[in-house]
Amino acid sequence: MSCSCTSTTSTQSELHASILQKINNHPCYSQDAHQHYARIHVAVAPACNIQCNYCNRKYDCSNESRPGVTSYKLSPEEAVKKVLHVGGLIQQLSVVGIAGPGDGLANPKQTFKTFALLKKYAPDIKLCLSTNGLMIHKHIDEIAKYNIEHVTVTLNTVDETGEIGSKIYPWVFYNHKKHRGVEGAKLLLEKQLEGIRMLVERGILVKVNAVLIPGINEDELPRVARKVKELGVFVFNVMPLMSKPEYGTVFGLAGVPSAGHKMLMRAQEACDVNVKMMRHCRQCRADAVGLLGEDRSDEFFKESFEHKSFEELSEHYNLNQRVKTHDAIETWRRALRAANGKIMQEEANKNELSTTGKTHLVAVTTRGNGLINDHFGSAKEFLIYEAGDKGIKFIMHRKVEKSYCMGKEGCDGSYPIDEIKTALSDCELLLTQKIGECPQKELESIQLTCDEGFADEPIEISVLKGVRKHFFTSIGA
Numbered sequence: 001m002s003c004s005c006t007s008t009t010s011t012q013s014e015l016h017a018s019i020l021q022k023i024n025n026h027p028c029y030s031q032d033a034h035q036h037y038a039r040i041h042v043a044v045a046p047a048c049n050i051q052c053n054y055c056n057r058k059y060d061c062s063n064e065s066r067p068g069v070t071s072y073k074l075s076p077e078e079a080v081k082k083v084l085h086v087g088g089l090i091q092q093l094s095v096v097g098i099a100g101p102g103d104g105l106a107n108p109k110q111t112f113k114t115f116a117l118l119k120k121y122a123p124d125i126k127l128c129l130s131t132n133g134l135m136i137h138k139h140i141d142e143i144a145k146y147n148i149e150h151v152t153v154t155l156n157t158v159d160e161t162g163e164i165g166s167k168i169y170p171w172v173f174y175n176h177k178k179h180r181g182v183e184g185a186k187l188l189l190e191k192q193l194e195g196i197r198m199l200v201e202r203g204i205l206v207k208v209n210a211v212l213i214p215g216i217n218e219d220e221l222p223r224v225a226r227k228v229k230e231l232g233v234f235v236f237n238v239m240p241l242m243s244k245p246e247y248g249t250v251f252g253l254a255g256v257p258s259a260g261h262k263m264l265m266r267a268q269e270a271c272d273v274n275v276k277m278m279r280h281c282r283q284c285r286a287d288a289v290g291l292l293g294e295d296r297s298d299e300f301f302k303e304s305f306e307h308k309s310f311e312e313l314s315e316h317y318n319l320n321q322r323v324k325t326h327d328a329i330e331t332w333r334r335a336l337r338a339a340n341g342k343i344m345q346e347e348a349n350k351n352e353l354s355t356t357g358k359t360h361l362v363a364v365t366t367r368g369n370g371l372i373n374d375h376f377g378s379a380k381e382f383l384i385y386e387a388g389d390k391g392i393k394f395i396m397h398r399k400v401e402k403s404y405c406m407g408k409e410g411c412d413g414s415y416p417i418d419e420i421k422t423a424l425s426d427c428e429l430l431l432t433q434k435i436g437e438c439p440q441k442e443l444e445s446i447q448l449t450c451d452e453g454f455a456d457e458p459i460e461i462s463v464l465k466g467v468r469k470h471f472f473t474s475i476g477a
């Protein structure tokens with residue numbers, strides 16, 4: 001986060017320290033943390049109090065999830081048992097989020113019972129809540145009471161006339177009544193803004209998510225970003241609409257298209273109005289488990305924890321061992337930071353990144369830990385950086401449905417590379433741990449240079465060195 005203060009009072013630095021402490025191991029609020037710490041979502045909140053046209057309740061909440069198979073629902077007790085079970089096995093687990101499949105605050109009993117039990121049985125874990133914002137004002141005291149330090153509110157428009165909102169929300173259920181169209185949209189906006197103000201006043205870190213809906217709110221998002229900034233929201237996250245007829249959503253069936261990488265990049269740039277932007281969101285499922293880039297939700301069946309006692313699971317969770325693991329992660333992060341140096345410039349513009357004003361997009365394959373440690377053939381997502389000879393900036397990740405190899409041996413020309421070529425069409429350099437001759441030739445055909453020379457090296461310094469090596473040789477950078 002950029003800070004324009006020239007002198008810092010002790011109160012300001014204490015505030016800064018307290019924010020850093022809150023975000024340090026939160027994989028969504030800290031871009032740096034997401035390579036090292038994992039989150040789990042527990043699906044305890046099935047109902048919702050509004051209808052979004054990008055949502056089909058058969059699937060997970062689109063506020064914080066991608067359409068996928070329906071999650072299995074959990075009671076608060078089952079949810080906490082799952083957290084203890086998973087937290088013992090995946091010790092990088094640092095955050096529990098309630099993100100659906102409906103809305104956490106439309107299911108307040110289940111949500112707050114889960115948080116209460118987590119405070120008792122997993123006191124080291126951060127609590128995180130995602131909501132459409134309609135009911136924050138009613139539950140603000142409970143949110144503070146359970147020390148929920150992170151709340152995400154989905155705010156797709158700040159249009160006070162309700163016109164844009166009415167195209168997104170057909171109805172809003174409030175005070176035992178369905179409010180439709182413009183009336184419902186205006187009511188929702190009023191409650192969202194009131195709720196965000198209350199959260200900020202209590203010192204709770206707020207993230208605002210906005211779904212980028214082509215043809216509906218793309219021109220509206222910079223206004224949302226400015227409002228977010230004015231409200232004192234910590235971070236703003238633009239999530240591209242994922243829309244297909246088979247998702248069964250109103251938008252999907254009406255042919256509203258998904259928002260692609262390029263549209264997302266344009267929207268992020270337009271919204272970069274001195275507000276901290278989240279660029280590493282993975283649009284997780286309501287029952288997501290693991291590092292943000294991986295999805296381990298299908299490894300943890302209900303049968304593996306539901307019959308175990310809290311005592312047994314608490315022992316397995318092993319608080320002492322978790323503290324040691326987190327200490328080791330922090331030691332590794334310090335070493336990584338030292339190796340990378342101070343090159344990351346989150347809010348930098350092109351001129352700050354490059355002496356020539358020209359920058360290049362670089363794709364990286366990683367399995368986490370801040371290293372270039374994944375083969376091209378197995379990568380299902382690519383981190384994308386914008387880089388010049390002076391600095392680098394993380395832009396986004398790009399997922400593909402199929403990795404290149406899919407476990408096959410040899411190269412018979414039948415490998416799925418078109419999707420990857422499309423995803424990386426504007427990139428000029430790929431840094432990867434290993435890549436075969438065939439895919440390398442394919443990628444060179446779209447002017448994408450592949451380089452294995454930074455295998456197992458720290459990502460950020462390698463991106464900078466890679467760009468200098470390939471694109472800035474003539475100026476001796």
Ligand code: CLF
Pocket residue numbers: 027028029039040041063064065095096097098099128129130150152207237280281282283284292
């Ligand atoms: Fe979950 Fe959301 Fe908390 Fe993170 S996810 S409730 S803030 S712990 Fe993160 Fe997933 Fe994006 Fe959400 S990557 S969808 S921003």
Ligand code: SF4
Pocket residue numbers: 048049050051052054055056060061062063100101102103132
């Ligand atoms: Fe669906 Fe979430 Fe919108 Fe509710 S708030 S309708 S669950 S996307």
